[in-house]
Amino acid sequence: MTAPEPAGVRPRRVVLVSLGAAAPGEALLDGVRRLRADGARIHLVSRVPPAAALATAVDDVVAVGRPGGEPLAAGRLTIDPHRLPGALALVGGRRTRRLVREADVLVAVDAAALPAVWWAARVNHGALAVNGLPAALARLG
Amino acid sequence: MTSPTRPHLLYVAWGFPPSRTGGVHRALATVNAFAADGWDVTVLTAPREVFRDVTGADPRLEALVDPSVQVLRIPFSWPAQQTDLRDWPLWRVLLPRLWATARRRADLRVFPEVGYGPWRRELERAADAVHARTPVDLVVATTNPEVAVTAGVHLHATHGVPYVVDYRDAWSLHTYSGRRRHAPDSAVGRWEARSLGGASEVWLVNEPLRRWHAQAYPQLADRMHVVMNGYDRDLPADLFHAPDPTAPLRYGYLGTMTRVVPLAEFVAGWRRARELSPEVAAAGARLHGYLGYYATPDPDLAAIVDGAADAGVTYHGPVSKTDVTATYAGCDVLLFLLGGGEYVTSGKVFEYMSTGLPVVSVVTPGCAAEEVLSGYPRWHRAADLSPASVASARAAAAVDARSPDAPARAAAAREHASRFRRDRQLAPRLTALRDLVGTTREAAR
Secondary structure (H helix, E strand, O other): OOOOOOOOOOOOEEEEEEOOOOOOOHHHHHHHHHHHHOOOEEEEEEOOOOOHHHHHHOOEEEEOOOOOOOOEEEOOEEEOOOHHHHHHHHHHOHHHHHHHHHOOEEEEOOHHHHHHHHHHHHHOOOOEEEEOHHHHHHHHO | OOOOOOOEEEEEOOOOOOEOOOOHHHHHHHHHHHHHOOOEEEEEEOOHHHHHHHHOEOHHHHHHOOOOOEEEEOOOOOHHHOOEHHHOOHHHHHOHHHHHHHHHHHHOOOOOOOOOOOHHHHHHHHHHHHHHHOOOOEEEEEOOOHHHHHHHHHHHHHHOOOEEEEEOOOOOEOOOOOOEOOOOOOHHHHHHHHHHHHOOEEEEOOHHHHHHHHHHOHHHHHHEEEOOOOEOOOOOHHHOOOOOOOOOOEEEEEOOEOOOOOHHHHHHHHHHHOOOOHHHHHOEEEEEOOEOOOOOOOHHHHHHHHHOHHHOEEEOOOOOHHHHHHHHHOOOEEEEEEOOOOOOOOOHHHHHHHHOOOEEEEEOOOOOHHHHHOOOOOEEEOOOOOHHHHHHHHHHHHHHHHOOOHHHHHHHHHHHHHHHEHHHHHHHHHHHHHHHHHHHHHHHO
């Protein structure tokens, strides 16, 4: 659930997107805390439930896609069943569509989320769209 | 502004402050040592944004560069590591492997090094421009990426400028496996022979690496020198105190954690050690540094760290070079985790020893860093990577940290480490290169 915002200046909205098989965890904590300390609101859109500490550290967690489903190997080609469906779910989903449109920063926190964030950046032209939370932190200075 | 009486060094390093990549401290120390020795120094390196966006940057490192050094940031494009997703073409998003294959082929066209090959043209152009403005007396290139050597090779071929190859790593040799990874007749093998063959000196970071290269290139053996990494400056002796007897011991790791670091083995041993005594069970391990080579954490390493949280292992992210002293001061025992065999020493081992703190080593057996650690009086070695060995070393370090004569032990440990100070490693080479440059100038008259 998202907490109500106080009146006044709108905080910077950061949307972290994770569509990989691994649960987003402690590696993101330091960055999330830094952004929160700067007054940002952090929304985590994740296919797999995040680690408890991370779930507590962000403002809200939105589930997207389905947890199971391994990448399919077809010869030398590997198809991840979550990359493109995940992108569709992020940009077109009822709960996530508004998050994407209102975000100031869109971050792919794993490789599976890259198509989703790439597409989201085409929907929200004003947002910073980057690969990796450290890259976002570096750019936000 | 350069002076006609002072020798002019052109130093080439892709990873230079504010980069936080491996070897950046060696580059910084080398440049500062030349400047302190009375050289005019010009550095060719990559733009700040490359480090900010991709490898991770430590902006405060730039303040440590000698103010007389001129740093030229020349264009470097790194599409494979581009983090701004707006710059990605659609086909890269849809067909990432095909895009990577095409990119790789493009990279290798002018120099046999994926990711960095195209930088050769920029380096050669920049070296020409610097030399035209103020003649260069010597080029020192620190490698990995190896493309750095091309500036020296080029100025040597076109203007007879002598150059030094600082082989911080190895190119043909895989330092972790000890196997040759590029044949002598491959593109890499030919470039290596050409660059080393024309060099006035070749620097290597340890004796096993010098020996391997001397065997591979026997005709160049007398030009090969060991310039160990060393540590930068003595830490204040009063920084470290005996551990608070009422508080749990604080174990700490500081450094980049890559896939060759035995992190999983350390965690298994850490868990086993908790069963040995309440003292050990109460202790915590604080891990500082990047998870992987790039700014984006390696997901597998992140998972290992996440999975160890219940055992008192916590991750605290990267540390600025300027905060390193304070980070060490927050530790009672240091954890030295390193993968690799007889050719791998790391730079971290020297800095660890300079603290005088107990050091628990969890390294691949036969790792060259053990040779450096041998003789350090507070070294607690895990004989192998088994949980039992790691646990036993960790417990021994706890006893050492709590011993009544810990201050005397720390003083003895620091004294032992002082021989590895970086300026002591570089001094003989600076003297030799001054002579070389003097001789070259004399010959040119």
